[in-house]
Amino acid sequence: MGNYLNPDIITFTEAVESDIYVDKTELLKYTNSILRTTQKYICISRPRRFGKSITANMLAAYYECEQDSKELFSKFKISASENFEKHLNQYDTIFLNMQEFLSQTKNIEEMIELVKKSVIWDLLDKYPDFRYFDNTNLMRTMQDVYSKTKRQFVVIIDEWDCVFREYKINKEAQEKYLDFLRDLLKDKGYIALAYMTGILPIKKCGTHSALNMFDEFSMIDPGPLAEYVGFTEEEVQKLCDKYGMDMGEVKSWYDGYSFEKAPSVYSPRSVVSCMRFGKIGNYWNQTETFEALKLYIDMNFEGLRDDVLSMIAGECVPVNTGSFANDMTTFHTEDDVLTLLIHLGYLAYDYDNKTVKIPNSEVRSEYRKE
Template identity: 35%
Template sequence: MSNRVFNPGDMNYKFTVNSPYFIDKTDLIYEINKRVNIDNRYICVTRPRRFGKTITANMLSAYYSYSDEKTTIFNDKNIAKKYEKLNKTEESNNSNGEINETDKENKIEKRNKADEKTKILKYLNEFNVIQLTMNDYFSKDTIDNGIKKLKNDIIKNVKMTIKNLKYSPDEEIYDLFSEIFTITKRQIVIIIDEWDVVIRKKKDDLKSIEEYLDFLNLFLKDKNYIALVYMTGILPLKKIGFSSLYTFIELTMVDPSWMAKYIGFTDEEVQKLCKKFIKNQNENSKKQKRNDGMAIVKDSTNNNIQSFNDKDDLIHKNKFENSNEKEFNPREISYDNIKKRYNGYKLVDDENNTVSIYTPFSVINALDKKKIRNYWNKSSSFEYLSSYIHMNYDGLKDDIILLIKKGTIKINVKTYQNDMTSFKCKDDVFTLLVHLGYLCYDENNNEVSIPNNEILEEFEICTNSKDWSDLFRDFQRSKEILKVTLQYKTDKVAELVEEAHDEADKKTYNKETALKYAIKLAYYAARINYTILDEVDSGKGYADVIYIPKQTCNDSAFIVKLKYMNSSESGMNQIIERNYSSRLVHYKDNLLLVAINYDKETKNKKHTCTIRKYDKNKKI
């Protein structure tokens, strides 16, 4: 009878290795080994569903589980090659005779490599492993009953190996670990999958959540018989009061550090799979090395990977790979199409390199079924997306529209409370969606975006209802306002701004605050290609709103000045006289000055607009 909890060995991992779509991530073990038996030996890695959490847990269990006979499953894997390379390096160094004593840095580096090699040898099948999937105990039961089931399961499995175990279920769980250590003289590695099941499944039951966290606090106490704790789930750790969970090193979708390239499939790994399973790949595809050292494939006609666009762009149109090639089919199984559909998670590692990550489950299904389609919607997290994007915290719905239109939103991930209910602002909702895999977080710019076409389709499904139609209409109007502004069509700008002003709170319509809100609403679509600054000090006054094009945008920068009960011409004079353009010295060759006035005394709430191109030669 197999032991699935105590030293389960390599049985589960063999199923993964035997898969034709197996991707070798065993070099992760090399990184984990560095943390064994040090203060930072408590590790929690969180990532979305179907990103390989359980596979990693099974891999570590196969590697560390005690066995009289060493497993051979890793002999031809990356971790063995890593060891072999280090071993050859040391042998080569030793054969060279004396070490150059003046090169102290090389000497230290060689010692470190030797130490790392020893650790890899030492830890293979050297620990007592306890592997638990918390979903088995707590998803449908009370916390008390779940704890009892968990204890009994561990006891039953341990007694299959240790016949003289004296531990009673009435004792604390750490007493069990202490007895195992005393009897076997081997330290324990604890591997926990779905750590956050109670936080997610019982999200409104605060009492159960606290009881569960209290249990984890005792379960994972820092003891010398613990060599390593590896815990995984979707949500980051929830910590209440004084807790042993504070000892964990967390690696998440917003801060993956050295775990970044192990979160999902890298571009290089997907290319290998495509070469293996897709016949007649386009030989004309060109590869170009990116900054992160991974290859991307560029389209032979426009030298660019086509990004997803507005809803209309998702309608498949006839395209050709080149002038005399066959018709391009976005549903055809190919590396290009897989990249467009399932890539897009940009994670920053511990050396500040950006690693491009694919959704493993979707890539494997696409290759196996030979179909490019949405495989994400089979995930149980879909209900979360539908629920949370309908919460209109601080204009969250407006931002969702912007994201669907391939925009980015700046957020603060630090306010999120690591659960499913404690939201204080839209940033918390967006951060949760990052952890669920529905958004990608740009750590360098603190921005979120929709990662790829597959996830975009999920958002479109959730927003395909009447209550979203007005928001999409407003966004289209905003795009039009930006367009006619850049075309100097002042009458059209005034007309469309007046429509946007009508969307402002009627109680504040005749106030300056409502006018400013209306302008922000009117130019909301500009957030896709512009950085927006409010009330920038020019030294002589404040420009109401400044729009600075992002690096990917070649359109003009522009300054918007708002006037109330005056005239747009007076607003334009104020922009010039107070030298608002002084803060945009790098854009003076491509800068527009925009003044908009609202006069409440004018019939039909008339707005006026004046637009001029900045003349750097004109003296003020």
């Protein structure tokens, strides 16, 4: 067990032993279904506090091969799946929170080098007796380990997009980072599953559409993973019954995100806090800076402020999400700003009608402050 290779499952254990844990383990049925296939690359983009890290820790606890997590998962929905034990604890699992590496380094070169050294350190600690072609080269070292063990890797990358938030205008840094991820993951036989989470969808830098092998599931189109974006109506109703909260009031404040396969999706952080503290409040907003919201609205592309006022009044506004560059700096039209606000959770998107709205009372109260 290392820091990044087959890490301790304590983080997920703490999550499930908390006051409130909503069982989302059936997501593993989907990841199990695409393991070791050409669909084995998944990128999940959601707003802050929508359970991305808990889910990433869940995957690590399930797949990693140095601890037995059968008892941990046996009480949850995934245990009823016919493939539950087939993939349980069967893979060398690498878990990387990119924000951790970013905060410890001064530039993108140092960050990438620290990632490489950290993972290699764990690999050589677990497999010290192998003959390595170049044990300073992460990709070759992973290939050597796979060649000897015939055990593929599950690679989980949390906060994958932090580079694009920190180095907003540094395209060279962005391209070096994309090149690193491509070289690590793309067309590698040692990869059984690559799972990335972040706020933003994958950045496309001209010819550097380096990660085009990924299926992307976002707030615009979460596809078959819609019910795992947040809490569903059924899940929230059960919590309201248990904690004695008024479902209608909770719905007004925290519902509002809607997808084809999940017509009502609630902000999970807000619901959990509401249940724990026994009162309605602006809980998700406390984790996010609405100065950013003001910044984007103050760009005041033609019609933007008028459309915001219309949405505050409860109306829907048409939007074209196709031109968005998947970053926080490239804005050419009002549509680009509105699309970013969808990914940040400040707006809810209607895929069928191609419109946006303010999702609920919690978020609407912040627009009114602005």
